[in-house]
Amino acid sequence: xxxxxxxxxxxxxxxxxTLIGVITMIFFLxxxxxxxxxxxxxxxxxxxxxxxRLKAEFGLDRPIYEQYILYLKSVLTLDFGTSYRTYTxxxxxxxxxxxxxxxxALSAMLIAIxxxxxxxxxSALRVGSVIDRAVIIFTSIYVSMPVFWLGLLLIYFFAxxxxxxxxxxIGSPAHVILPSLALSHTPLSYIARITxxxxxxxxxxxxxxxxxxxxxxxxxxxxxxxxxxxxxNVITVIGYFxxxxxxxxxxxxxxxxxxxxxxxxxxxxxxxDYIMIQGIVIFIAMIFIFVNLIVDITYRIxxxxxxx
Amino acid sequence: xxxxxxxxxxxxxxxxxxxxYFAAGFITILVVIILSAAASIISPYDPYKIDxxxxxRGPSPEHPMGTDQxxxxxxxxxxxxxxxxxxxxxxxxxxxxxxxxxxxxxxxYYKGWLDLIVQRFVDILMSFPxxxxxxxxxxxxxxxxxxxxxxxxIAESPFLIRVVRAAVISIRDLPYIEAVRLMGYGDLYVILRxxxxxxxxxxxxxxxxxxxxxxxxxxxxxxxxxxxxxPTPEWGSMLNEARAYLMDYPHLLIFPGLMIxxxxxxxxxxxxxxxxxxxxxxxxxxxxxxRLVWGLYRGGRRGLDERNTSY
Numbered sequence: 001x002x003x004x005x006x007x008x009x010x011x012x013x014x015x016x017x018t019l020i021g022v023i024t025m026i027f028f029l030x031x032x033x034x035x036x037x038x039x040x041x042x043x044x045x046x047x048x049x050x051x052x053r054l055k056a057e058f059g060l061d062r063p064i065y066e067q068y069i070l071y072l073k074s075v076l077t078l079d080f081g082t083s084y085r086t087y088t089x090x091x092x093x094x095x096x097x098x099x100x101x102x103x104x105a106l107s108a109m110l111i112a113i114x115x116x117x118x119x120x121x122x123s124a125l126r127v128g129s130v131i132d133r134a135v136i137i138f139t140s141i142y143v144s145m146p147v148f149w150l151g152l153l154l155i156y157f158f159a160x161x162x163x164x165x166x167x168x169x170i171g172s173p174a175h176v177i178l179p180s181l182a183l184s185h186t187p188l189s190y191i192a193r194i195t196x197x198x199x200x201x202x203x204x205x206x207x208x209x210x211x212x213x214x215x216x217x218x219x220x221x222x223x224x225x226x227x228x229x230x231x232x233n234v235i236t237v238i239g240y241f242x243x244x245x246x247x248x249x250x251x252x253x254x255x256x257x258x259x260x261x262x263x264x265x266x267x268x269x270x271x272x273d274y275i276m277i278q279g280i281v282i283f284i285a286m287i288f289i290f291v292n293l294i295v296d297i298t299y300r301i302x303x304x305x306x307x308x
Numbered sequence: 309x310x311x312x313x314x315x316x317x318x319x320x321x322x323x324x325x326x327x328x329y330f331a332a333g334f335i336t337i338l339v340v341i342i343l344s345a346a347a348s349i350i351s352p353y354d355p356y357k358i359d360x361x362x363x364x365r366g367p368s369p370e371h372p373m374g375t376d377q378x379x380x381x382x383x384x385x386x387x388x389x390x391x392x393x394x395x396x397x398x399x400x401x402x403x404x405x406x407x408x409x410x411x412x413x414x415x416x417y418y419k420g421w422l423d424l425i426v427q428r429f430v431d432i433l434m435s436f437p438x439x440x441x442x443x444x445x446x447x448x449x450x451x452x453x454x455x456x457x458x459x460x461x462i463a464e465s466p467f468l469i470r471v472v473r474a475a476v477i478s479i480r481d482l483p484y485i486e487a488v489r490l491m492g493y494g495d496l497y498v499i500l501r502x503x504x505x506x507x508x509x510x511x512x513x514x515x516x517x518x519x520x521x522x523x524x525x526x527x528x529x530x531x532x533x534x535x536x537x538x539p540t541p542e543w544g545s546m547l548n549e550a551r552a553y554l555m556d557y558p559h560l561l562i563f564p565g566l567m568i569x570x571x572x573x574x575x576x577x578x579x580x581x582x583x584x585x586x587x588x589x590x591x592x593x594x595x596x597x598x599r600l601v602w603g604l605y606r607g608g609r610r611g612l613d614e615r616n617t618s619y
Contacts, residue, residue: 021432029448144573146524148531148547149565152554160555247437251528265440266532269447281444285435 007300015293022285023075026278027068050084080279085271090279094261100170101260104253105245107180112187113238119188120195120234121227127200135192143189151182151255168257179256183249187241194237198230232302239295247288323585330585333577340571344390353381355388355541364557374559377549382560386567389541394571396457396536397522403461404522405515408468413499415469416476426469433466442525446534456535460525464518471514475507509586516579520572527568543568 055061062070074081080090123135158178159167166175202208203226211221250262257263261280268276324331343350359379367374373382415426433441445459479485480503488498529535530544538545543564550560 017428018431018435021428022435025432026444029445140576141573144520144569144576146527146565146568146572148528148544149561149569152547152551152561152565156554156558156561244437247440250439250443251532254532265443266534269443269534274448277444277447281436281440284437284440288437289435 003304004300008297011293011296011300015289018289019076019286020072022289023072023282024068026282027071030274030278031064075282080282081275083268083273083276085268085273085276090276091283093264093276094280094283097259097261097264100258101246101249101253101262103176104179104183104249104258104260105242107176108183108245108249109187109238109242111180111184112191112241115184116188116191117195117231117234119192121199123192124196124199124203125222132196135196139189139192142185145185147182147185147251148255150185151179151252154178154182155255168255170259179249179252179258182255183245183252187237187245190237190241191234195230195234198233199226202226202230235302236295236299239291239298243288243291243295246291247284323581327581327585329577330581333574333581336570336574337578340390340567340574341394343387344394347384347387347391351381351384351387353384355380355385356539364553364560366557366559373563374557376546376560377553377557382563385541385546386543386563389543389546389564390567392536392540392542393523393526393530393544393568396453397460397519397526399457400460400464400522400526401515401518403457404464404468404518405511407461407465408472409504409511411465412469412472413476413503416473417480417495417499417503419477423473426473430466430469433462436463438463438521439525439528442529443532443534446529451534451537453536456526456529460522460529463525464522468511468514468518471510472507475510476503479503479506513579513583513586516575516582520575520579523568523571523575 078091080094082089083093086093119135119139123132126132155167155178158165165178166172167178169175208221208225211225212218249258249260250265252258253260253262254266261284265277265280265284268280320334324334347355357380359375361379362371362375363377363379365371365375365379371381371383373386376382376385411426415423436444442459442463445462446456449455449459485498485502488502493501526535527542527544527547530537530542530546531548533545533548536542536545538549546564547561547568550557550564553560
């Protein structure tokens with residue numbers, strides 16, 4: 001087996017205990033709570049037959065270790081139970097919303113990647129200049145914007161005042177613009193900063209100095225030696241944020257009434273639909289763990305120095 | 309002890325004089341805290357008193373930030389709101405600090421199986437975006453100020469555990485610690501007297517940065533209707549109420565958001581400056597050229613955390 005294969009196998013094996021840990025934590029969190037978990041899951045006013053059905057479904061009459069094994073088995077096969085609000089399986093509800101979350105996350109990442117890398121390059125190549133300072137100050141401030149405030153401000157300016165973009169909801173490509181702008185603010189700032197820093201770091205390295213000393217055209221040095229090498233660092237950040245954004249842009253989706261899994265979570269909390277809440281939280285953790293796995297493996301392929 | 313306090317005050321004064329960014333952030337935080345604490349002295353209004361005749365007024369001499377949908381003075385509510393937002397965030401960070409110091413020190417100092425278990429547990433907590441973790445805990449633990457603080461503290465703690473553990477590991481085998489151990493002092497003495505004081509240079513900036521993140525989560529939970537609920541004045545839930553009046557009364561939207569934003573920016577700037585000043589590694593790696601950058605860069609992929617992310 002090649003070194004890479006060994007790394008991948010090891011990394012994948014590390015995922016399992018974490019995943020089981022997440023499920024275990026949620027399992028016990030629901031059960032250490034005061035009161036009967038069936039009441040918690042079905043709501044206070046649940047009728048006796050619902051309670052009975054739940055007890056049978058979750059095997060709550062059986063000993064706790066049996067319950068645990070049962071729970072683990074069903075969750076690992078993506079069976080999160082049935083919502084008592086909509087009477088549909090939780091996974092079906094999640095899957096009907098998840099594509100919207102994916103669309104939002106990907107368009108936000110597109111904005112963040114293009115604008116972030118552009119800002120980072122411009123600022124690094126003019127280090128110390130007014131532009132560089134402006135980029136630094138802008139990204140420090142922009143990253144600290146609470147996304148709900150940024151979102152509401154965007155709605156106020158573009159939807160209420162200028163009336164050029166829809167304030168929320170879904171339907172046309174124009175509906176994606178404001179939420180993805182709001183959602184992109186953190187990854188954009190990080191990407192800009194990391195691009196800038198790694199370009200500055202690469203510029204000071206021997207091979208770049210050598211290229212300059214050899215009298216190669218500056219343009220080709222920048223493109224072939226500097227920017228390309230610097231982007232390795234940026235790729236990890238991109239992967240990381242893709243995971244976070246896919247893991248539910250709860251706040252953004254709420255501000256813009258965007259029907260993704262984040263908003264589904266908030267709706268379920270408002271309706272006290274605990275089965276749904278449990279399912280969504282575990283699903284988000286699964287996505288997050290999975291994307292991190294992909295990012296780690298990709299990074300290992302790009303940069304073979306990485307060790308587990 | 310008093311010389312130590314005097315020295316701390318002296319260093320603080322020097323930082324304020326020498327570092328414009330730090331000064332701006334530090335003074336902003338101070339002003340916001342004093343204003344919130346002195347809310348009842350500064351404002352003649354009651355933050356809960358409904359006055360429907362004067363509802364939704366714009367800023368005026370009597371009401372510098374205008375009034376809200378129930379005629380309550382917005383400026384007063386923002387002052388009182390600071391008490392909730394800042395006090396709850398500070399409590400959550402304090403609790404996270406206790407957890408972080410306790411777990412991180414034990415894990416880093418003793419290593420072995422304990423460390424292994426703790427690290428796997430931290431992995432589990434870090435498998436959730438921190439806002440999701442806070443939402444899940446706050447929902448499942450039930451509503452209330454205490455549970456809100458506990459939920460946010462748990463969501464914030466993995467970062468502190470990691471930072472403390474790494475710092476402890478980096479010094480636990482250094483000669484001066486070894487020497488104290490060889491002199492026959494017990495582990496507890498070594499940890500309390502020598503290990504913890506010597507990792508504070510990493511912990512203090514991290515805690516300050518964590519404050520920014522806690523404010524963001526508390527406000528976000530308030531905004532989502534999971535945290536503090538109306539009529540209690542909390543900046544996040546005030547913004548949530550303002551949504552319905554967005555079209556015609558933007559002042560309701562601007563002021564609470566501005567307060568959240570200013571507090572977060574200030575804590576971040578102060579945290580980054582402290583890090584530059586206290587952490588020799590941070591200084592030598594980046595240099596004075598780009599003082600605010602370090603926190604975003606942190607020299608590597610795993611250093612990337614989510615302290616500023618709300619989504």
